[in-house]
Amino acid sequence: MPTEATTQFAAARRARAAHTAALLTATVITFTSPYAVAEDWPTHSITMVTPLAAGSAADVAIRAVTDKLAERLGQAIVVDNPTGASGTIGADRVARSTPDGYTLCGCNNTILGVLPNLRKVPYDPVKSFRPIGMVAVLPTLLLVNPALPIHNTQELLAYVKAHPGQLKYSSGGVGSPQDIAMTMFEAGAGVQLQHIPYKGASQAAVGLAAGEVDTMFCAIGTVLPLVKSGKLRAIAVAGAQRTPLMPDLPTVAEAGVPGYDYASWIGIVAPKGVSDTVVNKVSHELEGLLHDPATLKRFADQGIDPMYMGPADMGSYMAQDYQRMAKVIKDSHMAAE
Known part of the structure; x- marks a missing residue:
């Protein structure tokens, strides 16, 4: 609630x-x-x-x-x-x-x-x-590497459950906004991923684009060029409301994790x-x-x-x-x- x-x-x-x-x-x-x-x-x-x-x-x-x-x-x-x-x-x-x-x-x-x-x-x-x-x-996006067959939150959850303990997420470090957002996602969705911390959000996003990890949450301002170039795929917005910057992208709560809200x-x-x-x-x-x-x-x-x-x-x-x-x-x- x-x-x-x-x-x-x-x-x-x-x-x-x-x-x-x-x-x-x-x-x-x-x-x-x-x-x-x-x-x-x-x-x-x-x-x-x-x-x-x-x-x-x-x-x-x-x-x-x-x-x-x-x-x-x-x-x-x-x-x-x-x-x-x-x-x-x-x-x-x-x-x-x-x-x-x-x-x-x-x-x-x-x-x-x-x-x-x-x-x-x-x-x-x-x-x-x-x-x-x-x-x-800072509008925060849920992202995946585009090489994965994942285009929305439900597909991500299904993929995680089909590959238990295998999917990795990146962040700028323990307790970083990216880590907190994913930790809340894991708790709300009842899933668990491996945490791969980097030295900053930008490095974590580059790692995701390179296929070193599978998914992450990250501020839109940090990853927008990678999303626009197709190197990252955005599948949801972390907040309670959609962002005017990407109005067609659903929130995580709308997409299958009720009550999820990271701001x-x-x-x-x-x-x-x-x-x-x-x-x-x-x-x-x-x-x-x-x-x-x-x-x-x-x-x-x-x-x-x-x-x-x-x-x-x-x-x-x-x-x-x-x-x-x-x-x-x-x-x-x-x-x-």
Whole structure:
């Protein structure tokens, strides 16, 4: 059955797709902060710590947003990509920074949902940060090597069951979005595949195209050229909703695994204690720029779906997603590399 978080997320996607004016704008809880800033914030440049690999789909989404956000705020935003310890070093740096609005964090569900459940991290994924706004989701595709006689999810399931223990899937590593998505698929479909981890999603996709493995889940922006060239075959979309980028492709749930829903979200948070002035101003500008044609085109060109969720809704979703990932990791006995 869909969780409250899944239902909330799906509702937000439908609202965005319909271009309605009420895009889940949240009321920010007011509190007194010892680091309250003047109404004319910002008065100098802002650092956007993005503990994601430079050039990755999530990094591209954050950079697309910060470019326009800088224009709207009237100050430069410097993107910094500290990726040590799978990004947890960068996230911890933000958590420990002065909450004055000049250090923000572009993050995803791996940083705040998966890694804290997979290994000990120096920050609390829920309590150490204040949500500002979700900005995008990365449509994730279920893919197979085109040499296999598989053209849809049902055929994949039948093939796995006919070849028990033989099919291999690739990912960017244990706990990567590709690994989490497939682990959820295995649990939902009652099948088991061999995991072949690579050093990144792009390498994992190349391995699939070369026939080193049989299947994988991967963000559409990473694999679209391989799909268009026929080197990979896309058979389903991982999320609860179809993606406008490939509207004819069914979701995994539609194609035979009821309730399946994997979403790789991207958002902006600040260290706890940041003022309402900062949160309100940034979240307002984020919502506005996700209607900007240039930003939307840049997203579409990179295989990214825009998705706005306000501070309160994002905070609720983050907390529930953290619990959801905890269950996935515990049930699968997933262990950090």
